[in-house]
Amino acid sequence: MSKPVITRFAPSPTGFLHIGGARTALFNWVFARKMGGKMLLRIEDTDRERSTEAAVAAILDGMSWLGLDWDSAPISQFARADRHAEIALQLLESGNAYKCYCTPQELTEMRERARAEGRPPRYDGRWRDRDASEAPEGVKPVVRIKAPQSGDIVVKDRVQGDVVFKAENLDDFIILRSDGTPTYMHAVVVDDHDMGVTHIIRGDDHLTNAARQIVIYRAMGWDVPEMAHIPLIHGPDGAKLSKRHGAMGVEAYRQMGYLPEALRNYLARLGWAHGDDEIFSTDQMVEWFSLEALNKGASRFDFVKLDNLNGHYIRSADPVRLYDVMVETASETGRNSDYAGLVSNKDTVLAAIPELQPRAKTVLELIDLAQFIYAERPLPIEEKAAQLLNQESVAHLAALTSAFSALDGWSVESLDGTVRAYAETVGLKLGKVAQPLRAALTGRTISPGIFEVMVLIGREESLARLSDVVGVGAGAHS
């Protein structure tokens, strides 16, 4: 009988929740759910200089938006400093660690000399066996772990397989600083152990750290958790993800108009696959997930594919929810006139959304497509639309305006019939009159079906917008 699974996500609060962290959190979350276990959250805030409360809030918000919840209250690593020191002391007493009185300058020299002589820049262990009586005056020591000097340390990794490190390549690294605070390497091990973490899932930039951490586990006689080091995400050019690429916080993705379920689906497909399945729900993800199906190679972030997936989820989303997201997004991104237009034309926008859905890849595009509804008269006419409104086409619009005015009903069918009949009468293809109509009614060359547009904005507004165009045209040529 195996222990219940406990995973953890351990961000350091020095900025937002970036896309790589979001995926790490996602995999920890999915795995915990799959195994019926828990995912804990630990804030690695031991770097007091760089950690901020705002960053903690941003990370929690980002996870919530993505739909990733965690069990128990987030744990502050900084708050556990006493416990870390306690373990370091135990290691000291058991002879598995020792005090080192080297000064930072001394260490810098050591590294520089090593580099100059072509040796790896590692601590040479000069205090490993020295007696405490040799300690210099006025120097506060650090505590270093006694790493094994021979043999292999193997990281048994569920993704990477057995990774072997030779002990001679590891030095006696610091576990407690001279001010008594723990280093990351030490705090992580103590926390993961105390939290009962059974599976460590993290970026493979930690793979070499894993070997060092195993040294501490061994010295304490603790079980080493299962490990899974997942590959990193690169930018479109194969290099490290930069802000230009996508290393923004997840809230930036929200502001760009992506839906959380789309991002989850996309992120899951970066480094993980379940056969040929491309689009799947989060429940399916949980059902299908396995650590062994994770890839070992890094992948590139591709906005084009994210757009495609997002388009899919927009198409299948509930219009009422989309409306709310549109309003929220307009507000958050400072699109004030859109915000006002969306709010004061709620019913019309709601009715229009099904027409907009297949045409948008992001919520921002959705908003853009809705603008014809609340645009102020006289409509701003885009350049390409203006080209459609020449003397001839405006004359047709004038004729159509009369026909529309005489119309009894105002439906897609009646409008369609009217325009088709007119086009046939004057010997034109439908497109020849429908396009100018679109230009006059929306100010653009693209929009939902033009008869749908007319029904949406209504008879009065349609005729008014037409007269805005026809009036000018008629005035100029009569």
Added chain:
RNA sequence: GCGCCCUUCGUCUAGCGGUCAGGACGCCGCCCUCUCACGGCGGUAACACGGGUUCGAUUCCCGUAGGGCGCGCCA
């Protein structure tokens, strides 16, 4: 420099000794059509290179090349 990891269409990937190397995005063409989308159909395009092992390698092993990560009193 040292250590570790990685390498299938442009991108994300399937593949776990024998496949016409599959899917998705993108791109191109056709259909649908009042525009743009959506949808449908078709097409383009890949096993980094060199050695082994094997009857047979995309698949297993070793090199080479390329890329990534790590080597702090940062996390």
